[in-house]
Amino acid sequence: MTSPFLSLNHVSARYGGSDDDALHDISVGINAGEVIGVLGSSGSGKTTLLRVIAGLHATSEGSIILDGLDVTTTPTHLRGVGLMFQEHALFPHLNVSDNVAFGLRMAKTPKSERSIRVAEVLELVGLAGFGTRDVASLSGGERQRVALARTLALSPRLILLDEPMGSLDRVLRDRLVPELRELIDDLGLTALYVTHDRSEAFELANRIAVLDEGSVVQFDTPGVLDARPATEHVARLLGHR
């Protein structure tokens, strides 16, 4: 049996000033090419889990192994993990293509290569020709695509998505989720997708981790999860009863 692409071994984390773990003894393994849904109500620790994997928040215990290397104490900018926030966090002082090119610029990619790559990913997310637009002039859906393009530009080995549809309306979400699914499949991405929306998780994920009060209470495929929820809480979260 091959070792997983990303594994968390007994990972705990806490916030300053609090004695309670925000994440408690989490051990999961994720294989290359898998899309993992992270499902939980607000305050369950889903966002903290992503932050710990991205290196934005320190672990208090345990280790994180990424692609065979222990990255537990590696600073964020050296982890090579893509990250996308709910509010998209586009740089307001840069236009669309400068936003997308940001990571490439940090990686010192030559200018000519950079513009080719930017055009490529903008094309990929369906925003060809948007390069010179001011990010403030974009619609919610367009902002979401720019954020995705910015994350994809560096071809990260793992992408972390924190409720990327969270700030969009239902109609837009129903259109964008299948698109995202297709993109993930085409590019063969390994991804963690945080959401509190059951249908989004079921539509996108190969496997779903359900979090409750900082612990993983169940980690299974959508089918198993639906058929045999491990606890009352999981069942309620899935909308049973």
Next chain:
Amino acid sequence: MVSALPLNRPAPSGGSQRKVWWRLLAATPPLVFLGVFFAWPVGAILLRGLHPGETWNFGAFGDVLSDPTMQRILWFTVWESVASTVLCVLVALPGAALFARFRFRGKRLLWSALLVPFVLPTVVVGVSMLGVIGGGGLTGVNLTGTVWAILIAHVFFNYAVVVRTVGSTWSTIDPRLEESARALGAPPWRVFTEVTWPLLRSSVAAASSIVFLFSFTSFGIILILGGISHRTLEVEIYDQTAKFLHLDIAAVLAIVQLFVVVAILVWFGRSQRRRSVLFDQRSATETEHLPETARQRWFIRSNLVFMAVLLGTPLVLLVVRSFSTPEGWGLGFYRALTDSRGGSTSFVPPIDAIGNSLLFASIATVIALVLGLCAAWAIVGDGSAGSDSRFGRWTDTALMIPLGTSAVTVGFGFLIVFDEPPINLRSSIWLIPIAHALVALPFVVRLLVPGLRSIDPRLREAAATLGASPRRVWWSVDVPIVGKALAAAAGFAFAISLGEFGATAFLVRPDRPTMPIAIYRALGRPGEYNFGQAMAMSTILMLLTVVVMLIIDRFRPAGVSEF
């Protein structure tokens, strides 16, 4: 059932017509005040410099500006201000980051306490600096007369301007922008240069322009710490007028200074419009967090220690030394304040200055509040869409000009205009409060306008639909909300008047000194007891100012500029 409430709403067209009239009427008193007590004196200075005799003469400029001494003064004023500004920004940026990003015990109190040096009278700043870096001070190093004393004092004085202006902008920047940059491979220093700095730049520019102006027109600090070799334009204008009676030279210098100040303000306004980046602002409580790592705890601790050393030491030392008489610890210096010795007929016991200062400050506060309220109301209108008109913006700009004008210029202008008919106020007690009100007015307006703007027009409409007459609406909606801003503005005006030195130095009569004047006089007399009296008086003035400032901070409305 159909509501039968009487809705006595005026017809739209007639109503808006009437509104414009009311706003013009409201703008009249402050604009007339500015015209008489600012434009006229400044115009008189211009005339004195450019039209000394019967004809226009621009040659005086050439004469003054080609004088090597004047060139040296001008050059020193410029580079001392640039150096103060750069140093202050560099030193204060970590402090701004501290307040923007971390939650720690005593944060709110410290945020208020930072303002203490800034609201302190410059004379007190100078005196407390003497306690640290003067001869026989704490450090044992005597920096008086060196440019370092001036730079350190300017940083001490302006630290809060940068920390509070930049810090409050910084706290609205979404940390996720910085985190996104990190995830995209930016090391910490590049996160700062590529993301944080571009978003902070306009607030740094705003703070810098204020620090620059205060350093450029610095007077009290330079007089006390600069020695004979370091002089700013402001000091030279004073000396040329008060010591050498060269009013023409002083006029030319005042014009040069005014020109530089206006140029800076215009440049700043332009660059501000060009550079400012609009971004979604987060609330400060959302962006702050408790320290997580040892490094963050170290950052907080070292920042706090730095603030204690920079801001705390001089003030604590001032108080301590005011009790340390040659005969040991005691109230000797304070008791000496009531003595009327001094050997001069014009000498008054320094304790009288406290009464004078409180009287002047009360009058100045009333004048500034009444005019400020009129002006703020004219600027804001009724808060409905489109009432933020060009008229409002012009009134706003006009009222800001005195902010950039040096106090010495104001005092000098008063001196040449109001000591002869038609208005002879030279011997009246009104002159000083009027000058103080003029200096305070921009601050008062700056505090009142956001207060008025914060009134949701829907509140007024709601009150009107419930049958309240316009006067009732004003009394039951506007007044309670503006009350807080008014209290804060009153505090600021009072504190400014208590500490005003530059204009007062021109206008004061020997028998009616204010506290800053009394302190400066005491410093100028030899002997340990006179120096001790300056310390004691400074301590009293500091306490008064701190009390007033605590009141301000209690009532400060949300979203008001940070100084």
